[in-house]
Amino acid sequence: MSRNLLIGGALSSLVLLAALLSFAWTPFDHAAMDIPAKLQPPGATHWFGTDHFGRDMFSMIMVGARTSITVALVAVGIGIALGVPLGLAAAARRGSWLDELIMRGNDLVFAFPSLVIAILITAVFGAGAVNAIIAIGIFNIPVFARITRGAALSLWERDFILAAQVAGKGSARISAEHILPNVLNLLIVQGTIQFSLAILAEAGLSYVGLGAQPPTPSWGRMLADAQTMVGLAPHLALVPGVAIILTVLGLNLMGDGLRDWLDPRLRVART
Amino acid sequence: EGGITVAMQLEPPHLDPTSAAAQAIDSVVYSNIFEGLTRFMGDGSVVPGLAESWEISDDGLTYTFSLHEGVTFHDGTAMDAEDVVFSLDRARAEDSVNAQKALFDGIESVEAVDPATVRITLAEPNGNLLFNLAWGDAVIVAPESIETIKTNPVGTGAFRFANWVQGDRIDIEKNPDYWGTPAVLDKATFKFISDPTAAFAAMMAEDIDAFAGFPAPENLPQFEADPRFQVLVGSTEGETILSINNKQPPFDDIKVREAIAHAIDRQAIIDGAMFGYGTPIGTHFAPHNPAYVDLTGTSAYDPEKSKALLAEAGLADGFETTLHLPPPSYARRGGEIIAAQLAEVGIKAEIINVEWAQWLESVFRGKNFGLTIVSHTEPMDIGIYARPDYYFQYDNPDFQALMDTLNRTTDPDKRTGLLQQAQTVIAEDFVNGYLFQLANLGVAKVGLEGLWANAPTAAIDLTAVSWAQ
């Protein structure tokens, strides 16, 4: 196991652990305000200090991890659940109108400026975690469709697929039995990377106020709240900023590590 | 130096104050470019503007205004009675798109008696007419330039419009032919900085000379501590309230509304959301107004009482509602605090952040909300409580009668009495949660003089601004 995988895995599990632990325990109630105690620097009582309402930043970071992970997980899940079958179908019917349709559709989604559309979606359907998930999820579909199709296409050229065809198996069955398991590694690796991108996207959306709504803590919104106070209390911006960076870093390292570990020959489009 | 750069948060959509509600328009053009027959001063008083003087008939139905002589528009054409008739008729017309068309309700006719005299006839007496005519929505515009007013406003003010870089700034320059006391500054630039961080950074970096309506109160102590800057704290006409949908159960029960009132800790909100800037209010009235009554005691913070009231109303376990929050930070931050405070007494208010357009559609027009926070910045607007179709849907015939009487009353003392009575009625009916009077926060470089500290209306009046020697 590579160093990347080790460091990445450790960072990611740390974040995941914090998120899971927050269901059972946080040092303080993350929503409890104590306005006289606002903007306290990190210290013995409040490990990461308090925010502008006197809430405990450590607790908020823990619960915020939950928000980030949930949003990112579901968004990537949408991308996989819809993108992978599309990619498999396109590869199975390569060269046909279906393939063409799916790929053109992909290009079209790619052509939309994602952030602008995300803002539009949340503006139209209201700000909130669910709509943030949808907005991020939509742009994950073509990513997975494309890499699934790419990998599946080269698999369809392989002799073992021909052998399966000789055994009388139809393309749906071959896709499920032979293609999917062989693109799984690639999907896991890409999934990790998309996951980290989704965390960044969620932070961005929350930063402009379109992500999870208060009182649910969200790292991006914590940053937005902090931005006018960096001069007064730098920890307000540093703590969530570092949380985002470490999480994304951890996931990316893990993705790289997984790729090397699962299959050194995998090619992953990191865009 | 002969010029300044003043920043404000929002960019005006266009520059016609008579066809949009956007306060940013008034901020730029009020008194600087456009003037009305009367005008507001920085302390909120109404004084003569383009009208030198006026006479009111005994029955209070006819106002005869004498205009200043020798006033010209920036394009060189003369400003005379015909322009006044044109401006006011345009604002009251059937197809008018004046956002405050109600200001002109009750005007029967506007006539030019001679080039320097205008007569306004009313259907019934209106004690507010001179006040109403001071609004930015009632300024005098020139018919010749009305086509291009939105992008190239031509007024009579001490400054004239020079240039607009959309998304960035508007430049105005001194009007050398001004009829009154000329401006001291040769030119001025309004810069639009919507982001609070950017506002702070721009001020700190001295990219700008002043910021009117500074959006981040938390940064003011830093400016105070910095010898380069002065902080101007004044008041606005903005009563910031937690509006309650009075028709929506359970808010139709006064006990529930009272419970909400007692659940709110105003000082915590002022400290938490506004970093201490703002005056607590107990009713819908500006504290700086002589007629103000301090009713904060009526709705003092008392969560226990609040819970008891809820229990009395049969809601011992609390209830769920929505809290719609428009974009300004007083609402967004205040809302978070209020939601937390309501949660303490068992009321679960789901926060729904909305943009203004959405707020107008679903909350204001659709009345589809439980609670919302908004600052009512129109001066002297207690009259909205007499409109049962107004979005918080307060329908009290007694109060409506009271307002009727008030409108017909011109005697100042009687008016004060009536106003105080009105304030008490709504406070005791707990129509809304009354939070605080929005502070007018400004930051300027040391040495800049003559800026308004208060904001009786949305205006950044630069006519008297100058740099100290």
Next chain:
Amino acid sequence: MSLLEISDLNLSILGTPILRDMSLTVAPGEIVAVTGESGSGKSMTAFTVMQLLPPFARTAGSVRLSETELLDASEPDMCAIRGQRVGMVFQEPMTALNPVRTIGQQVAETILVHKAMSPDRAEERAREVLDRVGLPADRFPLTRYPHELSGGQRQRVVIAMAIALRPELLIADEPTTALDVTTQAQILDLLKGLVADFGMGLLMITHDLAVVADMADRIVVMRHGEVVETGPTRQLLAAMKHPYTRMLFEASNHQVALPPLPEPAPLLEVRNVVRDYRLPRRKLLAPAGHFRAVNGVSFTLNRGERLGLVGESGCGKSTLTRALLGLEQVQGGEILLDGEPVFSGHRPNLAVRRKMQVVFQDPFGSFNPRHRVDRLVTEPFHLLDDPPKGADRQRVIDEALTAVGLKPADALKYIHEFSGGQRQRIAIARALIIRPDLILFDEAVSALDVSVRAQILDLLAELCAAYALTYLFISHDLSVVRTVTDRVLVMKSGEIVEQGDTETVFTDPQHPYTRDLIAAAPVLPDRESLKRMAYHD
């Protein structure tokens, strides 16, 4: 005096020894062939000379080029030597050229990088060498890109690059393995001519003993990184002191005995089959073009018969295979198995499909790496209405694996745990498991080492005896086809140009193409004649 002298060379990569006490010499004008099975260290020897070893390689011993000790040479010195004093040609012509630069640029680069000539002169020289390797200016201007050339032509460009500066030594690592026999013969001729013209030393690496026997002045036989035997070609082949050399020789020439043919009864009937590939439109409104990969092919395969199909790369062999399997619709003609069409309506006829199985060329790509052997070999059960289950299934698997010389326990392994030869056995097991009437072998032994190939051919013969197999054996390797088939079809550009009894076709080819093909194929002389020749020397 020798040009290249390798003595006691030891090479290890990350601690694994690759070459052990390796020695050889090449004199000017001499062709030395290094041969041996896959992985014996042939290529590593070449890379050591070039000093282009993978990272973490350690060398000891001596590699001298004339007076220069290459193992001690600095990297800049090596850069000066490579291309100028030593040229190298690689196996894969398709990928050995930079796809984004013209052939002229790439040939001239050898000259320019050594600052041997002015750019204008370099271009002239590039032209000259390209002419010399058989790429005349009128058909192959310098501005051509590699993708515009065939494999053989590309190999000529690579050779041109290697000889542009008339190096003293040319190293060729399997220069013809990827090419057709006819092209191979041309390239080998070219190399021989160059050695004769320029007096270069040629270190030729090949696993093909027939090529070695034909070309080399001296032979070096390697196994597991060691030289097992070396000497002048004729003597070495005549004596073959080392058993490994003998084994190689025998395996290369391996003959199997097929059981006699039963009475002819048609099993597979192919009539006038045409297979067109649609080409992308050249112009927007022009009709789409067609490429006829299989053109009017007809033949009959009798039950119990072993039929061969030979032809150059791209002549349509695999396309025909797919058509026979009913995987693709044909554009004309009919294919009947047991009197029934393999393709009915617009879909494959599964009832017929279950009577056929196939074994592919690439032992590494024919299996899903994620499945165990038992699942892999039972994949054809999908064709059966009532596949064996439970213990029955187990028994069938055991039987199939045993039949191909594997153990029943292998059923639980994954495919990566097997060698190439074992994988081909598994492929055969998979083909056998539903006892098909017909098996198609598409280049089934082409990727294997000679010794392994010999074993698989033996297995085939055994299976023929045990199960009375009927098969179509597709290969470009004439010697293999000659021994495992009764009858042979010769295919060229999608058409069958000649068919007949295997021995008859090989000894008395009728069609000029068949004659070319047979003439171009290098053949190993038999041992008796070798001994005689050595004796006469």
Next chain:
Amino acid sequence: MLRYSLKRLLSLVISLAVASLVIFFVIEVAPGDPASFMLGINAQPDTVAALRSELGLDVPKWQRYLDWLGGMLTGDFGTSYTYRTPVSDMVAERVKVSLPLALYALTLSTALAFPAGIYAAARRGRPGDMAVMGATQLGVAIPNFWFAMMLVLVFAINLRWFGAGGFPGWDNGVWAGLHALTLPAISLALPQAAILARVMRSSLIDILGEDFMRTARAKGLSRRQALWRHGVRNALIPVLTIIGLQFSFLLAGAIIIEQVFYLPGLGRLVFQSISSRDLIVVESVVMLLVFAVIVVNFLVDLAYAVVDPRLRART
């Protein structure tokens, strides 16, 4: 080539048509009415109705769609509801900021990424590579708005080397304009550079393993020479794709950065217009951005053909 270009052009037109439909109808669903928004809370219903008809909002949706589409085909993007100026003028004004910003950022990111990626690939597995890769991992992980905040804090507020934001306009000189765009460009460029450097490196490493690189070495090229003469151009193909994607991202995705530096760019125009329900501006700008992305992709495809002769032949 012609056939290829025509085919691409056709799919481009279809994409645009579909995009216009999607954009128009998604945006029109948005709750909120521009007329009410402009007139505020005291406006009377008849005033709002008057403004709606003045803005042309009272005609059916599909007709507005056709008008809008037809207008765009003739270069008329309509008139902004709130600003009452032609959308094309507004857009032209904003493009003057967004386009230079995108190009500036792209230049910076390419200038950073190419050497870094090539350096790392050439030094694969060695400390230099690890350092570069570590840095890029960090670069990818940093949210650009956070980075922007930090840049402002350090360079605008503390050091005062740069203004905190705003854009003086190109009339005040190219230098002043570039100076104002420097911090935004850096904050946009850094994460992009990190991605680009990674792509450059991995693509180059792939190429380094190709047979023709060995051929080049056998000719006598040094490692460096082989890398530059044969590696870089071949590695450019995936890199070009990313550059294309990044350009479109930079053009539209700068919203948040434009917000932080209060730059009057396209992104902020969209943001403002969404909040004021100036739908026609939103529709036109989004359409324009989609158009830009599609055109950029088209150009990238053509650029491939320049880089790779195999594509030239196939097309």
